[in-house]
Amino acid sequence: MSTLKERSAAVLAFLRASYPDAHCALDFRNDYECLFAIALSAQTTDASVNRATPALFAAYPDVEAMAKATPEEVRPYIASLGLSGTKAKNLVAASKAIVERFHSQIPTEIEDLTSLPGIGWKTANVYRLERLSIPAIPVDTHVHRLSVRLGLAKEKDSLLEVQRKLEHLFPKEDWHFVHLALITHGRVLCKAAHPLCEECGLSGVCPHFKKTSSIKGR
Numbered sequence: 001m002s003t004l005k006e007r008s009a010a011v012l013a014f015l016r017a018s019y020p021d022a023h024c025a026l027d028f029r030n031d032y033e034c035l036f037a038i039a040l041s042a043q044t045t046d047a048s049v050n051r052a053t054p055a056l057f058a059a060y061p062d063v064e065a066m067a068k069a070t071p072e073e074v075r076p077y078i079a080s081l082g083l084s085g086t087k088a089k090n091l092v093a094a095s096k097a098i099v100e101r102f103h104s105q106i107p108t109e110i111e112d113l114t115s116l117p118g119i120g121w122k123t124a125n126v127y128r129l130e131r132l133s134i135p136a137i138p139v140d141t142h143v144h145r146l147s148v149r150l151g152l153a154k155e156k157d158s159l160l161e162v163q164r165k166l167e168h169l170f171p172k173e174d175w176h177f178v179h180l181a182l183i184t185h186g187r188v189l190c191k192a193a194h195p196l197c198e199e200c201g202l203s204g205v206c207p208h209f210k211k212t213s214s215i216k217g218r
Helices: 004-018 031-040 046-059 063-067 071-078 084-102 110-114 121-132 141-149 159-169 172-188 207-215
Strands: none
Touching: 004 159, 004 172, 031 046, 031 084, 031 121, 046 071, 063 084, 071 084, 110 121, 121 159, 121 172, 141 159, 141 172, 141 207, 159 172
16 A cells, blocks of 8 residues: 555656646636626636636626625526525625725635635635646645545545645645545536546556445456
8 A cells, every 4th residue: 555645646646747738728817807706607617607707707797886886786696506596695794895895806815814704715826826826736626535545635625635634645736736626526527426537547546446346356
């Protein structure tokens, strides 16, 4: 059985070879669009967010415009996304907070970001990673699923605990890439319901593959 460090090294080598151009799939042009696109991506796909945000950001091009809106006015623009009612309320409330507390500038400190309605730890970390190049391995559903399957974290671990474990295992200079490449691998092969294990180059170091193969008698 490989050690965690050996397994993480194998994972990194595979990700580098398989997804050298891994990048954030969300479309945005500035800090405002980046933060809210990430927030909107919760419990929905990036592709769905990308279809909704052009009209949303055309109608409300900055936090000042969004702060003057009502949730009822905003919701139709994001009605195709999950939890649209809650997200509309959060967009407006967060915009008002940014205007009133941060002089219309998106804050940079993690504590300030997470104090905004609808901006959790993962969203704040992804924003800081994409816009400020502050290293981290934010954990979404894909990263959590892969971390557990690869034996790099436990199912019971919180998102923050998974993040801390991954950041301990991978070199800091690779954190941004690892975050993006794990998400890409989760979408392409290591899917939630039906992972394509037979096509995955990580089967040799993957506890999940070994477990399912044993159950299937392979």
